[in-house]
Amino acid sequence: PPSRSPPSRSPPSRSPPRPPRSPRPPPFMNHHPRRISRAMSEEELRTQCPSSSSSSSRPVPPGERPALTRLASEADYLVRGSYTVDTRDYEDHTFSGIMFDVVCKDNLPLHHMEITHVYVRGNLGPIQIFSCEDSFTSRTGYQLEGPKHCQRSQWTLRHKANYLPSPETLQEMKLDPPVQIKPGATIGLYVHSQQRGDQAIVYNNQRSEVTVEDMHFKVMSGFAHVSNRPFSPSCPWGNAWRQNREFVGRLQYRVKWKLWKPTTHDSFPAPFKRMVWTMMMCQRRRDSPLSKLPQTVLFYIVNFCSWDWAGTPEELKAIAGDHSNSAEAIKAAQEREYKEAMELREEGMRLLEGKNYAEAAEKLSEGLRLIRGGVTGERLATSIELYTSLAQCCLNIAEGNDARINENINNLPAGVRTVAFHTVRRQFLERTYAYSTRALSRLGNSDSKARAQNHFISATACLQVAELSVAAPHRVDNLRTAAVHFGKCLALDSSFTGAQDGFDRAQEALALAIRSMPHETVASDLEHDDDEEEGKKGMNAEDSDEDHQEDDSKAAEENHSDEGQHMTLDDDVE
Numbered sequence: 213p214p215s216r217s218p219p220s221r222s223p224p225s226r227s228p229p230r231p232p233r234s235p236r237p238p239p240f241m242n243h244h245p246r247r248i249s250r251a252m253s254e255e256e257l258r259t260q261c262p263s264s265s266s267s268s269s270r271p272v273p274p275g276e277r278p279a280l281t282r283l284a285s286e287a288d289y290l291v292r293g294s295y296t297v298d299t300r301d302y303e304d305h306t307f308s309g310i311m312f313d314v315v316c317k318d319n320l321p322l323h324h325m326e327i328t329h330v331y332v333r334g335n336l337g338p339i340q341i342f343s344c345e346d347s348f349t350s351r352t353g354y355q356l357e358g359p360k361h362c363q364r365s366q367w368t369l370r371h372k373a374n375y376l377p378s379p380e381t382l383q384e385m386k387l388d389p390p391v392q393i394k395p396g397a398t399i400g401l402y403v404h405s406q407q408r409g410d411q412a413i414v415y416n417n418q419r420s421e422v423t424v425e426d427m428h429f430k431v432m433s434g435f436a437h438v439s440n441r442p443f444s445p446s447c448p449w450g451n452a453w454r455q456n457r458e459f460v461g462r463l464q465y466r467v468k469w470k471l472w473k474p475t476t477h478d479s480f481p482a483p484f485k486r487m488v489w490t491m492m493m494c495q496r497r498r499d500s501p502l503s504k505l506p507q508t509v510l511f512y513i514v515n516f517c518s519w520d521w522a523g524t525p526e527e528l529k530a531i532a533g534d535h536s537n538s539a540e541a542i543k544a545a546q547e548r549e550y551k552e553a554m555e556l557r558e559e560g561m562r563l564l565e566g567k568n569y570a571e572a573a574e575k576l577s578e579g580l581r582l583i584r585g586g587v588t589g590e591r592l593a594t595s596i597e598l599y600t601s602l603a604q605c606c607l608n609i610a611e612g613n614d615a616r617i618n619e620n621i622n623n624l625p626a627g628v629r630t631v632a633f634h635t636v637r638r639q640f641l642e643r644t645y646a647y648s649t650r651a652l653s654r655l656g657n658s659d660s661k662a663r664a665q666n667h668f669i670s671a672t673a674c675l676q677v678a679e680l681s682v683a684a685p686h687r688v689d690n691l692r693t694a695a696v697h698f699g700k701c702l703a704l705d706s707s708f709t710g711a712q713d714g715f716d717r718a719q720e721a722l723a724l725a726i727r728s729m730p731h732e733t734v735a736s737d738l739e740h741d742d743d744e745e746e747g748k749k750g751m752n753a754e755d756s757d758e759d760h761q762e763d764d765s766k767a768a769e770e771n772h773s774d775e776g777q778h779m780t781l782d783d784d785v786e
Contacts, residue, residue: 309404312434318395321470331382331462336375337407342367348400418456487522599651610640664704671697
């Protein structure tokens with residue numbers, strides 16, 4: 213065959229070189245670089261980050277994205293037992309209960325927090341812990357049922373148990389079920405004891421709007437309750453609630469965190485958002501190792517990152533360190549105040565011996581203010597001594613034994629002199645009874661000599677108030693209480709000077725007062741005759757330990773009333 217030469221081939225024509233292509237910006241940079249969730253389209257959110265409800269273990273149908281692209285919205289665990297917060301403990305007051313608010317902060321990606329334990333201290337007894345939705349000061353149902361802090365229907369019982377006294381150590385109380393709080397929400401907590409007396413639960417005066425806070429929540433100031441009946445709006449001496457008080461104790465809680473995904477990006481702190489932003493930009497750079505990962509895989513990795521892996525914001529570090537030395541500072545302040553109280557006590561006792569009762573009462577009351585609420589150790593012993601000495605000062609002032617007060621009254625016009633003396637005498641007798649019964653409640657069953665002395669002071673005050681009373685029922689009540697206290701004094705010390713004479717006077721005046729009362733009133737008061745018999749029996753036998761504490765509280769309650777003719781407890785004797 214004829215030879216054929218191979219076809220000639222012309223060299224291929226080359227197109228001009230293309231200019232270098234700039235990296236394509238990620239979809240979340242199209243609109244607002246700092247708002248990732250707003251930049252992604254709805255379709256991308258559905259395909260790349262479906263809701264957590266769709267992330268089940270079912271098989272993936274053909275054409276559907278694998279579970280790797282379904283990002284969870286919240287952790288499937290709670291951080292347990294990792295967080296506790298202790299409040300300041302100045303031991304300003306003790307009484308029956310404390311009500312306060314807890315606010316969950318919204319500056320971190322919290323799904324919710326749960327308060328699991330509450331710790332308090334004091335004489336405790338039958339403890340109940342309640343919670344309510346929103347703040348306890350909110351006016352929900354106010355027009356129909358009154359303030360929320362007096363509405364039992366607005367509260368849920370979380371704990372109920374009986375505890376032995378724990379005046380020095382915080383006692384753990386588990387909430388069942390725990391109290392759950394969402395970010396930005398507020399709940400109310402109410403810790404209450406039905407223990408008789410005024411030493412059930414320790415709490416503070418309000419020193420700031422926020423009692424204590426950490427990165428997750430704030431404990432706010434609240435109300436103290438001075439009645440041993442939960443939610444009671446009143447007590448034997450008037451209003452049962454004291455405002456501007458602070459919770460003393462510890463709260464233990466656990467948290468559940470949100471997990472990162474584009475829709476939750478804004479709830480994370482600034483360092484974490486900067487980290488996500490940087491990783492997304494690196495993933496779009498062709499010369500970055502992260503560019504080898506698909507965006508869905510990168511999202512999946514970030515979804516597992518804790519909110520603080522990029523660092524804790526400085527403002528949160530400052531909050532965490534605010535109370536780091538609070539316990540040491542409070543202890544130093546208590547030691548300083550106790551030293552000042554002891555100096556005032558010594559000065560007051562010198563004035564008491566010199567019969568300057570008014571000046572002595574001023575010094576002793578100032579010393580008592582520095583250690584008010586002392587229920588432990590040397591503070592308890594000092595408070596008992598101060599209460600007893602104050603009762604003696606007030607009784608001497610009421611009996612007209614203070615020269616300075618007598619001079620001031622004598623300088624008044626003759627027309628008001630008698631009324632002024634009567635008013636001063638009644639006021640100081642009321643204070644005498646209040647201080648002596650407070651000393652008795654702190655003494656418990658110890659130091660029979662001091663108990664006998666305070667029973668005698670209480671009985672003397674009741675007897676003199678009965679002489680001032682105009683209304684017969686009030687006179688009878690005070691005389692009964694006087695007989696009971698004189699009987700207890702004789703039971704503790706049969707040779708106590710003046711106790712036998714006082715008991716006889718009280719019995720004689722009581723019989724006379726009952727005979728002078730209308731027949732209907734006497735018939736209605738027959739149920740109180742057991743108190744008189746108890747006073748008589750007290751002369752012959754020592755009362756049991758439990759009866760002493762219960763009867764002292766009953767006597768204090770029975771002798772306090774809102775009416776002008778009956779003895780009242782001043783607000784400052786909280």
